Amino acid sequence: MPTLTFKLNPLLYLRDPQHTELGQKIISASVTLIDKLGFEQFTFKKLAEEIDSTEASIYRYFENKHRLLLYLIGWYWNWLEYRIDLFTSVLTDPVEKLKACIRVIAEKKKYDTNFDFIDEEALYRIVLAELDKTYLTKQVDVDNKDGLFGGFKSICKKIAEWIKEINPDYPYPHALISTTLLTAKQQIFFADHLPSLTDFKKVSDQAGALEDFLLNLIFQSIKKS
Template identity: 75%
Template sequence: MATLYFRLNPHLYLRDPQQTELGQKIISASVRLIDTLGFEQFTFKKLAEDIDSTEASVYRYFENKHRLLQYLVGWYWTWLEYRIDLFTSSLPSPQEKLKACIKVVASEKKFDDTFEFMDEEALHRIVVSELDKTYLTKQVDSDNREGLFGGFKLLCKKISAWVSEINPGYAYPHTLVSTILLTAKHQIFFAEHLPSLTDLNNTTTRHQQLETFLESLLIKTIT
């Protein structure tokens, strides 16, 4: 069982999957199956078969597969903020915090054994390829009113505060930060699948290239 839990918005689930063995199995298998099959081909029936359970058991945790995807993406943003806090809490200046933050955002994601039930490397691939599906929907406004995008918003707020600390006169800190966070996912996707849309090479150095690009974009914009 995990030793550390994130408190996510309760509207993301019917029962917190982090708190039970079955719930953690649902999360682990969901990440693996969505990463392998893609979100369109993923179903609760396939998930139930994979964990040797029933669809009814899965539905006790999540209303539908779209809400499950929103949960996974919300967990990812909360985990990313947790990682950023680890690498910035001891740094004295906002400039240093921003550079460390960009390094975390751009870096290749690896398994974090703090959360045994979650494969963060596979989850990152899901966020890269499926992120837009969580909010480009007809119900985005009602989802927003329920706070389903809180993890992303809190992360943007944290980083935007550092931007404003460096340049209080810059008028678009949230616009810049949300653009950078989404760009980090889009550019990796482009490097892997649509290379003519990016200058990043689909090689082992693409994450270092991404870090250099994001840092240049951020620092040159606000200084």
């Protein structure tokens, strides 16, 4: 089985980390380290120590740690879209597509052997804790102009099309799907850390209940009246 790679927006990096050994080590170790320390405590210096390299070398790949985070989250969106495609491309009915897609969004993320040097479980924990920090910045408009949020937008657009097919009169397809994508990760975070803000349990079959919640949320909302 060939290892797949995603073509990410080149503005995310200075040198493409997928094409060199050091680059791959940077990606791989940054996932582990951000997961462990949290983005605030994570530094290029610590990362350099981890992979026996130097700060200066890492700066040749990424302008700063925010761009690196954008890269990782961008990779995640690509991976999620790839998974959505995997489970929906065979389907024709948009209702079925939407259902399959919600399952992918709500499912517990597992390590994907198609992609070397990225631990998807750790990456998803990063998504849970750090995603919002990619756009909640003063430079959001500049970053957006550079297309750095393309992965998120792409998924949103795709799913919004299905919603429009199901009910062309529903006026808020983009809002509904961006809400769904963010709600999925928020509720998992709340289940883990702020349980009184949710109804999902940490341990047991959280994904199933979450999927049920999201299915209800979406399909009731877009129902023709």
